[in-house]
Amino acid sequence: MSSAAPSSEPRVSSLELFFDLVFVFTITQLTSLLLREPTLSGLLQMFLLFGNVWWMYGGYAWLTNAVPPREGAIRLLLLVGMGGFLLIALAIPTAFGNGGVVFGIGYLVVTLVHTGLFMRSSRQRIISAVTRLGPFNLITAGLLLVAGFTPGGVRVVLFALGFVLHWITPFLIPQSSFTIRAGHFVERHGLILLIALGESVVAVGIGLGAIELPIGRIAAALFGLALTAALWWLYFSGDEERAEAALDLAAGSRKPWLALNAFGYAFVPILGGIVLVAAGLKLAVVRYNEPSTVSAAVFLAAGVAIYLAGLALFRWLIHAHSVPLTLLLGLLAIMTTFIGLRTTPVGQLAVLVVVLVAGNIVETRAASNR
Numbered sequence: 001m002s003s004a005a006p007s008s009e010p011r012v013s014s015l016e017l018f019f020d021l022v023f024v025f026t027i028t029q030l031t032s033l034l035l036r037e038p039t040l041s042g043l044l045q046m047f048l049l050f051g052n053v054w055w056m057y058g059g060y061a062w063l064t065n066a067v068p069p070r071e072g073a074i075r076l077l078l079l080v081g082m083g084g085f086l087l088i089a090l091a092i093p094t095a096f097g098n099g100g101v102v103f104g105i106g107y108l109v110v111t112l113v114h115t116g117l118f119m120r121s122s123r124q125r126i127i128s129a130v131t132r133l134g135p136f137n138l139i140t141a142g143l144l145l146v147a148g149f150t151p152g153g154v155r156v157v158l159f160a161l162g163f164v165l166h167w168i169t170p171f172l173i174p175q176s177s178f179t180i181r182a183g184h185f186v187e188r189h190g191l192i193l194l195i196a197l198g199e200s201v202v203a204v205g206i207g208l209g210a211i212e213l214p215i216g217r218i219a220a221a222l223f224g225l226a227l228t229a230a231l232w233w234l235y236f237s238g239d240e241e242r243a244e245a246a247l248d249l250a251a252g253s254r255k256p257w258l259a260l261n262a263f264g265y266a267f268v269p270i271l272g273g274i275v276l277v278a279a280g281l282k283l284a285v286v287r288y289n290e291p292s293t294v295s296a297a298v299f300l301a302a303g304v305a306i307y308l309a310g311l312a313l314f315r316w317l318i319h320a321h322s323v324p325l326t327l328l329l330g331l332l333a334i335m336t337t338f339i340g341l342r343t344t345p346v347g348q349l350a351v352l353v354v355v356l357v358a359g360n361i362v363e364t365r366a367a368s369n370r
Contacts, residue, residue, distance in 0.1 A: 011184045012191060015069050019060065019078060020192055022085045026053060027199040027271075029092035031278045036093065038279070038295035045096050048159040050272055052144065053088060055166040056110050058264055059137070061188045063117055065181050074120065077113050084109030096155055100148030104141075111141040132173040140165050170260055178256040182247035189263045190240050196271050200228040200278045204285055211286075216346060220288040223349035224281040230356035231277070231307060235270075237360065238367065239311075239320060246318040262317040269310030276303030284345030292348060297340030300348055304333040304356070322363050329359045 034046050060081065069075050087106025091099035115137060118130040140162040147158035204224045211217075243262060250258050280299030287296065308330035312323050332355045340348030 012187050016064050019082050020195055022082055023195050024199055025089045027196050029089050030275045033093050034279045048163050049092055051163040059114050065185050067117055077117055081110050081113035104145030104148040107144045108141045111137045136169045180255050180259050182244050186240055186244040196274045197228055197232050204281050216288045220285045220346050223353055226353045233360045242320045243318045262314050266310050266314040269306045273303045273307030288346050292340035292345045297337045301334050301337040305330040
């Protein structure tokens with residue numbers, strides 16, 4: 001018997017969409033961090049920050065799925081949680097410097113609000129599940145707050161411990177107590193993905209700033225928009241509907257695990273790839289007429305490839321078609337690194353757009369023949 005409420009129930013509210021707009025700023029800040037330190041160390045920092053932040057951001061999607069924000073008290077507390085996420089986003093560029101304490105305070109606020117709102121559920125099964133989940137989240141929040149008072153090396157270790165604890169927690173507590181409204185859940189994550197993709201477009205504008213706009217730079221900006229549109233097309237051409245159908249059909253005990261795997265674990269590379277793409281686009285529009293730097297070429301190629309790897313995992317989990325094609329597109333995306341290094345970012349962007357548009361066309365034709 002399914003534990004989900006019917007998909008015809010009210011879906012994503014305007015408050016939830018407003019809440020998710022903070023995610024734009026989070027992605028912007030992660031991109032800025034990566035641009036300031038385009039090294040392996042910077043990638044590690046970005047990965048640890050994003051992994052911890054996405055766990056709690058995803059947790060709020062689970063929260064409003066179980067406890068719809070209809071009451072005034074719930075709405076006010078969600079706004080408090082939104083303020084906590086704003087603190088986190090503000091502190092991201094200096095989270096491994098003097099902004100670590102602010103990051104930890106924001107994270108603690110977000111965690112306390114999340115646990116407190118879950119406890120307002122009228123379903124005893126959900127309260128029981130959160131009673132087991134809450135302590136793990138609070139331990140991680142404590143680790144990140146303590147990290148703000150420690151030196152660099154120790155701070156990295158504490159962030160890594162928090163990351164690992166978050167993502168192994170599902171295996172330490174039962175998941176079958178959580179209920180999933182499939183329609184709301186899929187739509188909420190689709191909107192988060194859409195907002196994150198929008199950051200790639202914002203990155204182009206920020207990268208340009210007030211500098212001159214010769215034809216080559218305009219071409220780089222337009223190819224950047226086309227690349228973002230192609231990434232959007234890959235997911236929103238039917239994966240949402242397939243994911244909702246898969247959740248609706250999943251048995252009650254399997255449904256929470258499918259939701260966690262598809263929209264939790266698989267979304268880590270999907271959204272992380274978008275951060276890399278945004279950083280690559282910023283660099284591309286500035287140095288559009290010179291051979292790409294290693295960081296610019298790698299960010300663009302690896303960002304698209306990581307996004308596609310996450311999408312392939314997502315599609316495999318929901319039993320969608322096109323998994324082999326998605327992986328092939330990711331391999332071709334990696335190979336464009338050499339094009340950027342030997343030509344210009346515009347050349348690399350053009351090839352990436354052609355590869356992804358061709359892949360979308362093949363997928364569309366294959367779907368029409370099934």
